[in-house]
Amino acid sequence: MADTLERIKEAGVVGAGGAGFPTHVKINCKAETVIANGAECEPLLNVDQCAMRDEAEQIVAGLEAVLQITGAARGVICTKEHYHDAVVSLQKALTGKENLALKLLKSTYPAGDEQVMVYEVTGRVVPTGGLPLDAGAVVLNVSTLKNVSRALAGFPVTDKTVTVSGEVSVPVTMEVPIGTPFQALIDRAGGPKSAEGYVAVIGGPCMGALERDWSKPVTKTTGGIIVLKADHPLVRTKTQDFARDVKLAKAVCCQCSLCTQMCPRNALGLKVEPHKAMRAAANNDGKLLGDINGVFSCCNCGLCTYYACNFGLNPAAMMTRMKDGLSRAGVKPEKKIAYPVSDGYGLTKLPTYRLESRLGVTQYESNAPYVREAFSVSSVAIPLKMHIGAPSEPVVAVGSRVKKGDLIARIPEGKMGANIHASIDGTVTAVDAQQITILR
Numbered sequence: 001m002a003d004t005l006e007r008i009k010e011a012g013v014v015g016a017g018g019a020g021f022p023t024h025v026k027i028n029c030k031a032e033t034v035i036a037n038g039a040e041c042e043p044l045l046n047v048d049q050c051a052m053r054d055e056a057e058q059i060v061a062g063l064e065a066v067l068q069i070t071g072a073a074r075g076v077i078c079t080k081e082h083y084h085d086a087v088v089s090l091q092k093a094l095t096g097k098e099n100l101a102l103k104l105l106k107s108t109y110p111a112g113d114e115q116v117m118v119y120e121v122t123g124r125v126v127p128t129g130g131l132p133l134d135a136g137a138v139v140l141n142v143s144t145l146k147n148v149s150r151a152l153a154g155f156p157v158t159d160k161t162v163t164v165s166g167e168v169s170v171p172v173t174m175e176v177p178i179g180t181p182f183q184a185l186i187d188r189a190g191g192p193k194s195a196e197g198y199v200a201v202i203g204g205p206c207m208g209a210l211e212r213d214w215s216k217p218v219t220k221t222t223g224g225i226i227v228l229k230a231d232h233p234l235v236r237t238k239t240q241d242f243a244r245d246v247k248l249a250k251a252v253c254c255q256c257s258l259c260t261q262m263c264p265r266n267a268l269g270l271k272v273e274p275h276k277a278m279r280a281a282a283n284n285d286g287k288l289l290g291d292i293n294g295v296f297s298c299c300n301c302g303l304c305t306y307y308a309c310n311f312g313l314n315p316a317a318m319m320t321r322m323k324d325g326l327s328r329a330g331v332k333p334e335k336k337i338a339y340p341v342s343d344g345y346g347l348t349k350l351p352t353y354r355l356e357s358r359l360g361v362t363q364y365e366s367n368a369p370y371v372r373e374a375f376s377v378s379s380v381a382i383p384l385k386m387h388i389g390a391p392s393e394p395v396v397a398v399g400s401r402v403k404k405g406d407l408i409a410r411i412p413e414g415k416m417g418a419n420i421h422a423s424i425d426g427t428v429t430a431v432d433a434q435q436i437t438i439l440r
């Protein structure tokens, strides 16, 4: 097992669907169940769906390897029932594997939330301040499992599959070298040619962040580039100034608590109560915040802001601000489950098409097919921090010749992190504290 873990570490595998937690650290544990997350719960993204359709055998091989490492008795791949081609491929790859199963989910948001998924598979709730392991589970994105399988075959993480959608002429999903500038991908998708008047959401429309600088690079965790007009309602919500949010909380929030009633983490009994965050902000009184453990259990899914609140207020931003404030004050959540799962748990599941309609992105749905072609890029700028943990330390210098797959930066001694490899053949032209640039 130590050798398998070492190979995964050497290859620089990190969580491909989230914040980039180093996989060799995450799976170095004992678990009962390994869950492969193929729900791809954010609208518009097509990355995991394509991986499950075209590389189901690699995903299953990665899952089996993680089962062996963790000693888990069963592995469950969760995906959406309407991903028909992916389901067929997975069923084929799972034939005869008695300890592995497929769980089909409805198309709801946020079906891919780690804690929702753990509950759906195990019937157990991850406590506030806890990890899926507290419910006996390890959750890995299907694209991460694909990378585990590749790592064991000797291939480090050098490429990332990305969906480019929104206001582009030819929406597309394709695999590109890590370090490729967003602009090159947007150009491949046919435009817009100029950055003027447009912005990009990096990631999914709900949880993704706005980016105006399209020279920024694709990382190991980039899943989507959604190009939108600068005056799109989604962009306006994401750019809203916090002071204005507080004014609106004071003037408009009627404490109807719909945001709390629809919160998926609240339905799990975790006391996540965004209406109380609004109340505390409006009155500038932290005592009105309610159970602070619940504040830490907010997953920033944005459902309360983008769907629940009929007044267009921003309770999700308020939760984030409260969480940051508590963390800065040194407050930590207790490990506990506040209440039983709500009787209305099933009712909080929001059909994805309704969310898309509210977000104003319905017209972009399912329009980014996977294109299998060698993406040619003349230079890449590979960040030294694409993961949770310490930035990697360069092992190359300006002028070094590298081949795709060569180690260019490694985990600092005694720290948690991830190795980084060249994503194209070429010459190193710059090395600084942030990134390594390679010119073909």
Ligand code: SF4
Binding pocket: 252, 253, 254, 255, 256, 257, 258, 259, 260, 274, 275, 278, 308, 309, 310, 311, 313, 314, 315
């Ligand atoms: S933020 Fe909106 S949904 Fe939540 S309590 Fe206030 S008015 Fe109601």
Ligand code: SF4
Binding pocket: 259, 262, 263, 264, 265, 266, 272, 273, 274, 297, 298, 299, 300, 301, 302, 303, 304, 305, 315, 316, 319
């Ligand atoms: S963003 Fe809103 S809906 Fe989502 S978990 Fe946080 S409080 Fe609940």
